[in-house]
Amino acid sequence: MDNTLAQFGRHILKRHFWCVHPVHNTCCTSKTEENSETSETKRYDSDTKRTNGVLSWPDYFMGVAKLSAKRSKDPKTQVGACIVDRQNHIVGIGYNGFPRRCSDDVFPWGKKGDYDNTKYAYVCHAEANAILNSSSDLRGTSLYVTLFPCNECVKLILQSGITHIVYNDSKSVSTASHRAAVRMLDAACVTYIHHSRMMVSPTL
Numbered sequence: 001m002d003n004t005l006a007q008f009g010r011h012i013l014k015r016h017f018w019c020v021h022p023v024h025n026t027c028c029t030s031k032t033e034e035n036s037e038t039s040e041t042k043r044y045d046s047d048t049k050r051t052n053g054v055l056s057w058p059d060y061f062m063g064v065a066k067l068s069a070k071r072s073k074d075p076k077t078q079v080g081a082c083i084v085d086r087q088n089h090i091v092g093i094g095y096n097g098f099p100r101r102c103s104d105d106v107f108p109w110g111k112k113g114d115y116d117n118t119k120y121a122y123v124c125h126a127e128a129n130a131i132l133n134s135s136s137d138l139r140g141t142s143l144y145v146t147l148f149p150c151n152e153c154v155k156l157i158l159q160s161g162i163t164h165i166v167y168n169d170s171k172s173v174s175t176a177s178h179r180a181a182v183r184m185l186d187a188a189c190v191t192y193i194h195h196s197r198m199m200v201s202p203t204l
């Protein structure tokens with residue numbers, strides 16, 4: 001299990017066979033790969049399952065993201081993010097909160113009223129903080145996040161070079177922000193998958 005996510009990460013970049021995204025099913029997966037169950041496929045299958053009480057890598061990293069979310073002081077929506085490189089190293093962690101030196105006790109957490117009296121004017125999202133808190137080259141890394149990224153965070157994700165997203169919740173699929181986020185991810189061929197889907201064998 002030492003280098004499983006490294007294998008997994010290369011697998012993601014190479015094949016995207018498990019991606020739910022229809023574009024990737026056509027643009028990123030060759031027919032030969034679709035029809036073959038390689039040893040790499042079998043490794044992926046075993047790596048994503050919980051065995052003998054040991055967390056799988058995806059469960060572990062999503063668990064870190066969920067734990068990070070609990071640091072957020074947002075009374076309504078706590079979000080956490082965890083960035084992982086191809087060697088299973090966590091290279092960035094974040095949660096939603098106000099910028100440094102902007103006190104949680106002074107700035108507003110409300111959602112209604114004048115824009116500058118709402119949290120929207122001030123809060124930094126978990127993905128942005130995870131990226132900004134990292135000192136690593138994020139090209140080719142994976143982002144585990146408890147909530148599907150908004151369009152503003154997707155811009156940062158693409159600019160930082162993150163190539164894969166695993167999310168746990170997607171509340172706002174009908175919003176313009178979500179549509180814009182998906183549009184950019186699709187254009188950039190960045191894969192995204194619900195965490196629960198990672199428990200399904202890609203060969204099914």
Ligand SMILES: [Zn+2]
Nearest residue numbers: 125149150153
């Ligand atoms: Zn965001």
